[in-house]
Amino acid sequence: MESLQEIQQFLTLETPQHVKSIAITYVLSLTGSKEGQELLCKCSEIVAALGKLAAEDKDPVVSKESLLCLVNLSAEEDGAAVLLKSISKLTGTCAKNIIDENCTLADPWSMVLSNVSRSLPLAEQVFDEIESKLNDLISAFTRIDYNKKKCHLNYLGPIFSNLSQVTKGREFFCQADAETLSRLIPFVQYEESLVRKGGIVGLLKNICFDSSRHLFLLEEINIxxxxxxxxxxxxxxxxxxxxxxxxxxxxxxxxxxxxxxxxxxxxxxxxxxxxxxxxxxxxxxxxxxxxxxxxxxxxxxxxxxxxxxxxxxxxxxxxxxxxxxxxxxxxxxxxxxxxxxxxxxxxxxxxxxxxx
Incomplete structure (x- = not known):
């Protein structure tokens, strides 16, 4: 724990790039094991620092490796909860970078958002925080090659599936005009990505659990x-x-x-x-x-x-x-x-x- 506290002082925007890069590489190696993840999650200051570097550092290697740390740390529910608590406006930052068609790291940002929205309690929080951005995220998802830096945005599929666990999420996807869900359902047969297809199938399955939506799904969406x-x-x-x-x-x-x-x-x-x-x-x-x-x-x-x-x-x-x-x-x-x-x-x- 003391060594982590020593590392923390180098995880700032002002730290010289070569020193910061060494520190980030060390932290990234820790996130590769369960023990390392648990250790890092006990240090919210480091998690917050990683979030700031991922979002704001001008060095592409530092920002990418910081973001990969967040992907690994959020893989389990406990780590995902720590990220949401420690990093200010994390979900908004994720959504902003996914929607940015010129973002080179849109895919790992979408992986973070997918991870932190996977469990039901966290999905409720995430939905409330990004509801205003959902239409933009759906537009990005349904436009193949939306991202000009060759990011695929396939993990938006699991994000939509996660959010459909929530009552308010199902209400959003099943809006009266049927347009929102009609844009997503064709990806049930999308062959280019199992992640994208599986996410939309998961979305459909979650909505089917709500019996009040059955005729809407069968007659209006024609699923x-x-x-x-x-x-x-x-x-x-x-x-x-x-x-x-x-x-x-x-x-x-x-x-x-x-x-x-x-x-x-x-x-x-x-x-x-x-x-x-x-x-x-x-x-x-x-x-x-x-x-x-x-x-x-x-x-x-x-x-x-x-x-x-x-x-x-x-x-x-x-x-x-x-x-x-x-x-x-x-x-x-x-x-x-x-x-x-x-x-x-x-x-x-x-x-x-x-x-x-």
């Missing part, structure tokens, strides 16, 4: 064809089955590939599971070919190419869709009061299936 297209493979369907599908899903080519990443597939299936909570949404899913797509997905997930967790999630949705509404007997499944002992039993059964 079902986008979700099902990601889960569909090259399988052939009868003319009767194709008639159920939207145009995007009809008569797919023999080389059609379904989503390759199992984590993203599972989030998409879990989104469908959440949509099954309400009767109107279940009826919409049935009448638009959801069962037929999941039937073929289930067969594929049961092969060596598939994934056990995706298979179980798929079965959960199919089990609901094949039942009649009289058999289900509830308009909203979220209103059911499931005893804690049964919840634990079902969780254990799921764990056992995964291990088999």
């Amino acid at each position: 079902l064809p986008i979700v099902l297209l990601s889960l569909a493979g090259p399988e052939e369907y009868s003319d009767e089955e194709n008639d159920k599908f939207s145009m995007e899903l009809q008569y797919l080519s023999p080389d059609k590939q379904r989503e390759n990443d199992p984590d993203i597939r599972k989030m998409l299936i879990d989104s469908l599971n959440q949509l099954c909570a309400t009767r109107k949404a279940r009826e919409f899913l049935r009448s638009n070919g959801t069962y037929e797509i999941l039937r073929e997905l289930h067969k594929w997930e049961n092969t060596d190419a598939g994934d056990k967790l995706c298979l179980i999630s798929c079965e959960n949705v199919v089990d609901i869709l094949i039942r009649t509404e009289d058999e289900i007997g509830e308009d909203n499944l979220k209103s059911l009061d499931v005893p804690n002992d049964l919840v634990e039993k079902f969780d254990k059964m799921g764990s056992n299936l995964v291990e088999e």
